[in-house]
Amino acid sequence: MKGKLFFVLFVLCVFPKGAFALTPKGTGAYQKYYASGTLQSEAQYKDGKIDGEKKEYWENGHLMKATSYKEGVIQGVAKEFYEGGQLKSEKIYANDQLQGEVKEYYANGILKIIGMAEKGGFHGLMKSFYPEGQKWEEAEFKEGQQEGKTAIFYQSGTVKTEKVYGADQCLTKRDYDEEGHLVLEGPCGPPKPIEKNE
Numbered sequence: 001m002k003g004k005l006f007f008v009l010f011v012l013c014v015f016p017k018g019a020f021a022l023t024p025k026g027t028g029a030y031q032k033y034y035a036s037g038t039l040q041s042e043a044q045y046k047d048g049k050i051d052g053e054k055k056e057y058w059e060n061g062h063l064m065k066a067t068s069y070k071e072g073v074i075q076g077v078a079k080e081f082y083e084g085g086q087l088k089s090e091k092i093y094a095n096d097q098l099q100g101e102v103k104e105y106y107a108n109g110i111l112k113i114i115g116m117a118e119k120g121g122f123h124g125l126m127k128s129f130y131p132e133g134q135k136w137e138e139a140e141f142k143e144g145q146q147e148g149k150t151a152i153f154y155q156s157g158t159v160k161t162e163k164v165y166g167a168d169q170c171l172t173k174r175d176y177d178e179e180g181h182l183v184l185e186g187p188c189g190p191p192k193p194i195e196k197n198e
Contacts, residue, residue: 034059046071058083068093082107091117106131120144130155140165154178163188 026048043054049072056065062085068076074093092100098117115126121144128137140148145168152161163173170188
C-alpha cells in the first residue's frame with residue numbers, strides 16, 4: 001500500500017496537470033495539456049525514462065518540437081518548428097550531444113545555418129545565410145570553438161570581413177568596402193585604418 005501511494009505522489013509531482021497511463025514501474029504514455037485544454041506534450045516512458053519520440057506543441061495545435069529519445073537520452077533526430085508550422089531546425093544527437101549535420105531555417109523556409117557537429121559542438125565549416133538566401137558567413141570550427149578562417153559577406157556576395165581565429169579567440173581581421181577595397185586591417189580589437197596614398 002505504501003509503495004502504491006508513493007508512486008501516485010511521484011507521478012503527481014513529476015507530471016502535474018497531465019494525463020498518464022503508466023504502470024507502477026513508470027512505463028506507458030503521458031500527455032500534458034495547456035490550461036485551455038490543448039495538448040502541450042506527449043511521450044512514451046519506459047522504466048521512468050522517455051523512450052521513443054517526444055512531441056511538444058504550440059497552443060494553436062501546431063508541432064513545436066519532435067525529439068527522439070532512447071532510455072532517457074536524446075538519440076537521433078530532433079526537430080523544432082515555428083508557431084506557424086514551418087520547420088525551424090533539424091539536428092542529430094548521439095547520447096544527448098549534437099553529432100552530425102545541423103540545419104536551421106528562417107520562418108520563410110530559407111536555410112539559415114548549416115554545419116556539422118561533433119561531441120556537442122560545431123566541427124568543420126559552418127555556413128550562415130541572409131533571410132533572402134545569400135551567403136552571410138563561413139566559419140571554421142574545431143571541437144566547438146572557432147579555429148581558422150571566418151569570412152563575412154555583403155548581400156552582393158563580396159567579402160565584408162575576414163578574421164582568423166585561434167582557440168575561439170579572434171586574432172586578426174580585415175575589413176573591405178563593397179567594391180572589394182581593403183579599408184581596415186590588424187589584430188582584433190580597435191582597428192587600424194589603411195592609409196591611402198594621394
